[in-house]
Structure formats: C-alpha cells, structure tokens
Amino acid sequence: MYNLSDNITRKFTDVVDISDDGWEVMTDTGYEPISDIKQTEEYEIWEMMLVDGTILRCADNHILFDENFQEIFVCSLKSGDCIQTQSGPQIVEHVINTHHLVNMYDLGVNSNNHRFYSNGILSHNTTTAAGYLLWFAMFKPDSTILVAAHKYAGAQEIMQRIRYAYESTPNHIRAGVTSYNKGSIEFENGSRIISTATTENTGRGLSITLLYLDEFAFVRNTIAQEFWTSISPTLSTGGKAIITSTPNSDEDQFWQLWLEANKTVDEFGNETGIGRNGFKSFTALWNEHPDRDQKWADDELGRIGSEKFSREHLCQPIIFEETLINAMTLSKLSAIDPVDKLGQVRWYKKPSRGNTYAIGVDPSLGTGGDYSAIEIYELPSFEQVGEWQHNKTPIQGQVRILRDIIKYIYDIIGTENDIYYSIENNGVGEATLMSISEVGEQNIKGIFLSEGGKSRKGFTTTHKSKLTACAKFKQLIEMGKLKINSKNLISELKTFVRANLSYAARVGDTDDLVSASLLVIRIMQTLQNYDSEIDNQMRANDEFVAPLPFIMI
Secondary structure, X not given: OOOOOOXXXXXXXXXXXXXXXXXXXXXXXXXXXXXXXXXXXXXXXXXXXXXXXXXXXXXXXXXXXXXXXXXXXXXXXXXXXXXXXXXXXXXXXXXXXXXXXXXXXXXXXXXXXOEEEEOOEEEEOOOOOOHHHHHHHHHOOOOEEEEEEOXXXXXXXXXXXXXXXHHHOOOOOOOOEEEEOOOEEEEOOOOEEEEEEXXXXXXXOOOOOEEEXXXXXXXXXXXXXXXXXXXXXXXXXXXXXXXXXXXXXXXXXXXXHHHHHOOOEOOOOOEOOOOOOOOOOOOOOHHHOOOOOHHHHHHHHHHHHHHHHHHHHOOOOOOOOOEXXXXXXXXXXXXXXXXXXXXXXXXXXXXXXXXXXXXXXXXXXXXXXXXXXXXXXXXXXXXXXXXXXXXXXXXXXXHHHHHHHHHHHHHHHXXXXXXXXXEEOOOOHHHHHHHHHHHOHHHOOOEEOOOOOOOOOOEOOOHHHHHHHHHHHHHHHHOOOOEOOOHHHHHHHOOEEEEOXXXXXOOOOOOHHHHHHHHHHHHHHHHOOOOHHHHHHHOOXXXXXXXXXXXXX
C-alpha cells in the first residue's frame, strides 16, 4: 500500500482565469464550462493503464471513480480494480509510480457533480464540498471538528478538499494556522479539524463541537453501533453532527438514525420538522440534478442495473455487498411477530395436522461464542414456522430443547412419521450425536434423517454440499416458494455474503440461523424423493412437464 506524502495538498504556482473564454470539458452529463486552469508545483507522475491500453498519467492523489461511483485515489488502485470511463466500467491493468517530476494542471469545472473525463477516464476536480467545515473552524473559535469516513483514504480525501478550499480563500478571510498536516489542521483561533477512519473508539475522549461522518452506512455495523454509543454523550451536550451516506442496508446504524430523523410528528400529531433524534433529514435524488432527464436515467439504469441504480440514485437501502439472496429480493422480505413463545422458542405459526415438519439443528459449544440454532419449516407450504437460538446453552441443553420442540409438534399432529430432524455433524456435531445417544433416540418423537449412503448420523457439511444447499435456498426464496417469517433470519440473510468461493456471515455478524436453514434445505432435498408435493415445490420452475409418451410392445 502506497502512503501519501505529507505534502499531499496541491500547491498552485499559477492560475489562469478562462471563465469568459467559452472553454468546456466533456463530463458524464455532457460538456461543462471550465472556470480556470491552475498550474501546480512539481509532482511525481503516476501512470495507470487499463486492459484496453488506455493510459492516464497524473498525480498520486488524482481522484477517479470505481464501478460504484465511489471516489478513489490513483495511488490506491491496483491491478484488477474497476473504474468508470466514457465507455463504462473498465479493468485496471497496472498502476506505477514513474518517479518523474513535472508541473501539473488542475481544471476548475463549473458543474454540480465536479466530474470530467481525462483521456476518456472519469475524474474528479477538487471541490469546495467541505467549505462548511472550513467556515465553521475559521469563524467559530475553539471548535473541534472531527471528520470520520469508513476508510482512512476517504477521510484524507475530505481533508484534501478542506485544504484546497483553505488555500483558495482570499487572504483577508483566511484564518492563520499553527499546524497544517494531511490528517489535521489547527488554527490560530483555537479551532482544529481532525480526520480519521471510523472505529469503535473514534472520538472517544474528545470534546467535539462538530462531527462529520461520510459514507456512514458502509462502516461495519458492529463498529458503527459501538462508535455511535461512545460518541452520543458528546453530542448530547451541545455538539453538532452532519452524516452523509449512500444507503446500504435497512439494518445498519445509519438507517436507524435515518428512520428516527424522519419521524417528525409529535405526540399531538403536530409536524415538528425535526426528527425525534434531533436530526433533520435531507435526500438528494437523481432527478434533482438540473442536467439529468429521463433519458439520462434510462441510460444509467441500462448501464449499472436496477439494483445499483436504486441504491445510488434513488437512495433505497439495497445491500451493497454480494449477498446470497438478491438484494432487491431481500429488501422486500418482511417479518411477522411470533404468534406464540414456548420458553425461548419463537413460533410464527402453530403446527397443524396433515403437514410435514423439517427441523435443522446447527449446534455450538454454548460457551458464549457462536450461537446454536434450530430452524423449523412446514411442508409442503415451505413456510418457516419456528426458531430458537442461544450462545450459552450447553450441548445437552440444546438436545433437550430439540426434544421439547419435536414433542410440541407431535402432541398436536399426533404422529412422528411427519416430523424429520437432523444436525450438522461436523466438529461440535460429534458431541451433539453423543448427547442424542445419551437421551435415547427412541425418546425423541420424530425421525432422525441422515445423509444418504453414509453410516454416520446427520449431515456432513462440505464446500460442495454447502454451495448446493445455498443455490437451492436462494432459488426457493427468490421464486417466492419459501416464506421467511423471522426478523432475525432476514437480518442474517442481509449479511450472508460472498466469501472467497463460498458464502458466510460478514465479519462481525453471525449466520447460525442461515446454517440451520441450509440444513433444512438438505432435509427437503432428501424428502422430495419420497413426496411428490415436496418434489413439485423443490423444482426450479413452475411449469408442469408431462412425461414423454412411450409404446409397450
């Protein structure tokens, strides 16, 4: 990873005002006027080549856009990354530092998005987007302004804009500084601006006057929650906060803040204009841009797809990462409240006669780390009817809860022939098998289903079997054949993402309910060989395929 030099700010040696000369530059919204051209001091040339042979030579901190229109420094790119060009997203072949020094030139582009094409590659011209933070620091003495972004490079980029704005400020307005670094600025009036990446402890111990959070929705949710908990006391004593982000999920800390900010009616039904949490919400959609019409939207939609368009331009909380279940489908899943609770088992629908029940158990040690989970699905309706999870119940307790769940179903439907259960026998599963043996399989009113062709009880999870179950799980949910009722399971599905060549919980999240559900899918795949209704539901399409005719001689 290349570290930006301390002298990251462009130092201008000459400025040519050409605002009246009619010069324009091509941007992603058409030709836009150029206000001026600034010559910089000498910088090392960085060369970036795309796989199609296109070359861009620029400074280390020249800003480009990735495939999701997120800003990125040239020096942060690596081979295989994708960036925006005039012909759409393109792959980077290589990025190298030539170590050759030359004067460079900065274009001032008079457009709202401050983007233009450099040799067909979409670039960003330095803007005054951070002007308010600079104004606050210069005109509000003894202020501490904290700038936090989801990545350190993002925080540096914001500070670069602030420094540019400061250097462009007229001398009679510009406040003196006592310290001027890439990560912080301290002013003679006692104010300071500090930038950092967002962590659990960011800002802890600081007396913050103004907090600015950039792309807060993309901070890992466990970190975002801890950070917000630690920073809230500071804000409650008079500190101000500005939070900007493209939405990422309807489960994260940013979205919860957004929802509260939109609750602007008091207990008497009067409009307050400010949310219950003290924030005022503001949304900027694509059609508010003066140069964007329906044709632009149609072209953009065709280029990046409906999922990314909904997130980037309609501000809908569509999952950014590659989840197992399509992000648009996830956004439409809705949970219901349990209709009953027996102990800690949540029931979303009571069992009934004439149905079959499949129960998957994902065991754990019960020591406070990983959760053990039990999922219960009804067949052939393919509806999730119950679940249980806990991370401190010992293995023997997990088996007793499984036995109690099965007994509850048995007492209602009156037969054990329609109750099938199994466990994942990897790792901890061996101890669970021993516990079932101690309880006595005959004392559990159901059929213990095991993997075909194997002598060992239960199901062994391998890379291949997990991907197969994931594919069927995805198919059934996206086709609307499998109904999910649990809020907890839906939350896990929103963080069940691509991990190398498989799928797993995002770092910091859990996937035990998903794992138990994947085991139920494998139970279903076994049962479909013996039940035509289950078999019809498990098939990939809804069309009836008649058997081929044949003639017996």
